Amino acid sequence: MRRATVPVELVEAVRLRLAREGGEPTAAQVAAALRAEQAVLGDAEILAVARALRADLIGAGPLEPLLAEPEVTDVLVNGPRDVWVDDGLGLRRTPVTFADDGEVRRLAQRLAGAAGRRLDDASPYVDARLSGGVRLHAILPPIAPDGTCLSLRLPPRQSFTLEDLVPGPGAAALRAVVTSRMAFLVTGGTGTGKTTLLSALLSAADPRERLILVEDSAELRPVHPHVVRLETRPPNLEGAGAVTLRDLVRQALRMRPDRLVVGEVRGEEVTDLLSAMNTGHDGGCGTLHANTPEDVPARLEALAGPAGLPRMAVHSQIAAALDAVIHMTRTPTGGPRRLSQICLLRRHPSGLVEPIPALTFPPQGSPVPGPAHDAFHTRLTRHP
Incomplete structure (x- = not known):
């Protein structure tokens, strides 16, 4: 699954700009901050990149589309190019990818931080609940020698009799x-x-x-x-x-x-x-x-x-x-x-x-x- 490419330097610049504004940024605020940092992009490209960037900043990044699938119960990241889901019929590999392990690590750390938990070299694993009831588990290298592992368990989307x-x-x-x-x-x-x-x-x-x-x-x-x-x-x-x-x-x-x-x-x-x-x-x-x-x-x-x-x-x-x-x-x-x-x-x-x-x-x-x-x-x- 291809995403709009966002340079790391640009992400960090936009992140700092939005942090100064405070609160949870809207898509429009992300687009405005992106335009202020990179005026050479066209309107359509800015909006496309803004959606991806907002997911990176406050959502689950490239995992957002998987979390939105109604039948998915688990999203499992074994590495930047090794992402799986369980949709009730068993595990299946997805085409979703990250740029590198650093991107997986940053996502895991941000999700842990959103849950009020710490995830770093001194505390290399975390188990927490995110807003909306999603259960997070993440573990960092070198405990996970092949790269950062991330597991998300979604709460039931519907009630069953x-x-x-x-x-x-x-x-x-x-x-x-x-x-x-x-x-x-x-x-x-x-x-x-x-x-x-x-x-x-x-x-x-x-x-x-x-x-x-x-x-x-x-x-x-x-x-x-x-x-x-x-x-x-x-x-x-x-x-x-x-x-x-x-x-x-x-x-x-x-x-x-x-x-x-x-x-x-x-x-x-x-x-x-x-x-x-x-x-x-x-x-x-x-x-x-x-x-x-x-x-x-x-x-x-x-x-x-x-x-x-x-x-x-x-x-x-x-x-x-x-x-x-x-x-x-x-x-x-x-x-x-x-x-x-x-x-x-x-x-x-x-x-x-x-x-x-x-x-x-x-x-x-x-x-x-x-x-x-x-x-x-x-x-x-x-x-x-």
């Missing part, structure tokens, strides 16, 4: 999980649609319920009348002031939640979430990175380990707190995301928790009942 995401009987089963106030985790590998499905599940909750969402980055978008969002905060430049997921789970419990939701369970907060589910906060839920349902107990065990809980104590908490695992998958080549299984969690005679399939959803055809199918339907009738 369960019926939009899961065909027929699958949507009905998932809706029943929510209305029966089962405690569950949506699991799957990277990019399998866990957050999108959890948003749809929460949209099916009773409108009289109060949902408290605890997230690292606000990505859940349930369509529900009573949602309270809490978001973590990284430490400042002095290393102080951090607010963790564990802090927020504890605060959420004091806010009268009807449902406590952890956007992604990834650390010691799992112990507080399980404890809450064991003390009357039914209907709690979240997402967890796990490649198969069978991996879920071990993942929870590993996350709870640093909190000092013995292995059997962790499994006791899991068995008492969690009812079900809803597993998402996609093909190894990055094909469409889909619901794979609904499993109940049971305690084995050994004392360890294991997932038992209740319903398996093949790529084509009807759901296949599993060993826990009858127990699943019994559990669905426990609450009105």
Whole structure:
């Protein structure tokens, strides 16, 4: 994708001129500053260059057209000539290019600065949320030896119902999980649609319920009348002031939640979430990175380990707190995301928790009942 070429010296001169004016420059202000610095350009060329320059100054530069594509969920920059997107059907390489690694680095640093974060040789990586909910991760050389890497995760552009995401009987089963106030985790590998499905599940909750969402980055978008969002905060430049997921789970419990939701369970907060589910906060839920349902107990065990809980104590908490695992998958080549299984969690005679399939959803055809199918339907009738 070709862009109007803007000399670095001209960009810097315009940047300084606009900085003196203050505020976020409009396209007209960029054009005026550009004309003042380079009068030899014609009107049409000035406007074309002004649009590109404004994107470089306050937008995402050459990534702007990709971020505007409605189906794109991720934009990944591996180098100045190596830019990829995920549009829900898997990763694909794009024709977008940067002039050199310096341009990628400057963009990453500017985006980090816009989020109030530092990105330089002393702090060579950053994870932050930009305005509009875009999640930014960037890492600089020499940590990334092939050049600056930039990852942008876009929030959902639209809200989906369960019926939009899961065909027929699958949507009905998932809706029943929510209305029966089962405690569950949506699991799957990277990019399998866990957050999108959890948003749809929460949209099916009773409108009289109060949902408290605890997230690292606000990505859940349930369509529900009573949602309270809490978001973590990284430490400042002095290393102080951090607010963790564990802090927020504890605060959420004091806010009268009807449902406590952890956007992604990834650390010691799992112990507080399980404890809450064991003390009357039914209907709690979240997402967890796990490649198969069978991996879920071990993942929870590993996350709870640093909190000092013995292995059997962790499994006791899991068995008492969690009812079900809803597993998402996609093909190894990055094909469409889909619901794979609904499993109940049971305690084995050994004392360890294991997932038992209740319903398996093949790529084509009807759901296949599993060993826990009858127990699943019994559990669905426990609450009105």
